[in-house]
Amino acid sequence: MRKRYGLLWLLLAFSLPAMAQPLVIYSGRSKALVEPLVKRFEAQTGVRVKVRYGKDAQLLAVLQEEGARSPADLFWANTSGALSEAARRDLLARLPDDLLQLPARFVPQDGRWVPVTVRFRVLAYNPERVEPGTLPRSVLDLPGVESLKGRIGWTPAYSSFQDFVTALRKLEGDPAARAWLEGIKALQPKAYASNTPMLLALASGEIDVALTNHYYVYRLQRGGAEGEYEGPEEEGEEEENEASPAGRGLPLDMHHFAPGDVGNLALVTGAGVLQRSKNRDLALAFLRYLLSNDAQEYTAESVYEYPVVPGVRTPDFMLPVREALELSPEPDFGRLEDLNGTLNLLRELDLL
Numbered sequence: 001m002r003k004r005y006g007l008l009w010l011l012l013a014f015s016l017p018a019m020a021q022p023l024v025i026y027s028g029r030s031k032a033l034v035e036p037l038v039k040r041f042e043a044q045t046g047v048r049v050k051v052r053y054g055k056d057a058q059l060l061a062v063l064q065e066e067g068a069r070s071p072a073d074l075f076w077a078n079t080s081g082a083l084s085e086a087a088r089r090d091l092l093a094r095l096p097d098d099l100l101q102l103p104a105r106f107v108p109q110d111g112r113w114v115p116v117t118v119r120f121r122v123l124a125y126n127p128e129r130v131e132p133g134t135l136p137r138s139v140l141d142l143p144g145v146e147s148l149k150g151r152i153g154w155t156p157a158y159s160s161f162q163d164f165v166t167a168l169r170k171l172e173g174d175p176a177a178r179a180w181l182e183g184i185k186a187l188q189p190k191a192y193a194s195n196t197p198m199l200l201a202l203a204s205g206e207i208d209v210a211l212t213n214h215y216y217v218y219r220l221q222r223g224g225a226e227g228e229y230e231g232p233e234e235e236g237e238e239e240e241n242e243a244s245p246a247g248r249g250l251p252l253d254m255h256h257f258a259p260g261d262v263g264n265l266a267l268v269t270g271a272g273v274l275q276r277s278k279n280r281d282l283a284l285a286f287l288r289y290l291l292s293n294d295a296q297e298y299t300a301e302s303v304y305e306y307p308v309v310p311g312v313r314t315p316d317f318m319l320p321v322r323e324a325l326e327l328s329p330e331p332d333f334g335r336l337e338d339l340n341g342t343l344n345l346l347r348e349l350d351l352l
Contacts, residue, residue: 022048023282024071026063028056028078028159029269033303040298041289047282056082056159057339063091063274073277074286079163080106080115080268081339087112092272099284102291103308105325106268113272116290117305119213120324121164121265123255124199129208135255139211139263140172143183152189153198153210156351160195160213163267166342171262171329174345181349191351196220203250213267215304217252218318222304259327266328268308 027034031053038049054062056077063070063086075092077083086092092112099114100107106115123135123142136142142152155161169177190207192198195216202210203220257263271290273283289295296307300314306321307314314321346352 021071021278022050023073023279023286025049025051025074025076025286026059026072027051027053027076028059028082029053029076033299034076036302037290037295037298040294041286044289045285047285049286057343060086060089060091060339064089068276070274070276071278072274073279073283074271074273075113076116076269076271078159078269079339080108080270081163081166081342082159083113083270083272084108085339086272091275093275093277093280095273095287096284099287099291102288104310106266106270106308113270114287114291115268115270115308117269117296117299117303118308118321118324119160119215119267119269119305120328121160121263121267122212122214122217123257123263124202124210124212124217125253125255126202126205126208126251127253128251129205132253132255135209137258138261139257140176140180140261142263143180143187146187148187148209150188150190151208152184152187153192153202153207153212154184154189155192155195155198155212156346157191158194160267161211162339162342162346164211164262164265165346166338167265167329168262169338169342169345174341178345178349181345181351185349185351199252203252209255214254214319214324217254218304220250220252222317256327260329261327262329264324264327264329266325269305 034051034053038051041047042049052072056079059075060082063072063075075083075086083092087108087110094111095114100111103115106118123139125132125135136145165177165181168180190201192201195212198210199212199216199220201207271287273280273287277283291309293309293312296309296312299305300307300312304315304318306324343352
């Protein structure tokens with residue numbers, strides 16, 4: 001399969017027009033993850049690529065401010081919420097049907113972006129301090145676990161957590177989401193800027209449980225590249241993300257809630273072509289590369305995120321994708337565009 005895709009991109013290198021200007025990507029994903037894929041694409045096609053890194057919300061604001069002056073050709077985001085918001089603002093172009101048919105699932109109805117990888121929300125815990133049988137079957141019941149007072153970690157400023165809260169609002173309603181956030185806040189949780197430091201605190205005994213994404217646990221247990229941007233938001237400054245330290249033997253495990261619970265939510269990363277892209281054909285070619293077996297297998301093997309293309313292998317230690325999907329509810333990812341509503345709620349509760 002890899003040979004077939006290698007030949008495809010070798011042919012593409014000769015068919016793409018020579019462009020004076022590079023393909024410009026605005027990426028909410030980290031340099032440590034994006035750069036290896038960009039370098040592979042450049043080597044296989046001869047196309048020059050320039051990437052601007054930032055957080056999803058920051059890049060959305062920049063795109064809105066730049067308007068017709070924006071040099072961006074493609075928006076590659078950590079969250080479906082940011083992509084849906086970009087589509088709502090009419091920043092993204094409709095994609096060709098043959099491209100939309102490549103992923104097996106999670107394609108939005110408006111066809112303005114494609115999913116690239118899947119992550120799942122989990123409750124990480126320290127098995128030396130917590131009996132898994134004492135953990136609730138629903139994330140909605142977590143505020144009622146008084147024994148966890150002062151022992152919960154979360155990341156309110158982090159994009160994946162914000163996507164989770166948006167899904168919680170859409171699936172359970174705004175009053176339920178507010179009540180859940182207030183309930184967790186009453187347990188005096190510890191807030192962390194990003195997930196890796198939070199899980200290191202979990203392993204050290206600083207906290208007992210942590211709301212996170214599945215692959216952070218795998219990366220700390222087995223090593224791997226950073227999968228998301230975790231740097232400062234200052235204009236023009238890029239944080240050099242270090243690979244997550246390997247920690248075989250760290251006391252970390254994952255608790256899955258009951259099937260269909262929002263605490264097991266599937267979250268997708270994805271990308272779309274900007275309406276005003278000057279290099280539309282190249283941007284589409286890059287999207288096709290991200291959905292190739294080469295790129296999908298690289299992400300599964302190095303970052304431990306799940307592929308969206310059928311037939312791509314995942315490491316044996318990962319929960320099979322079919323089982324992971326059966327645990328997650330099935331929200332309409334096109335309805336997760338209300339990022340501003342989630343940010344406003346978090347600010348009202350003094351969580352940002």
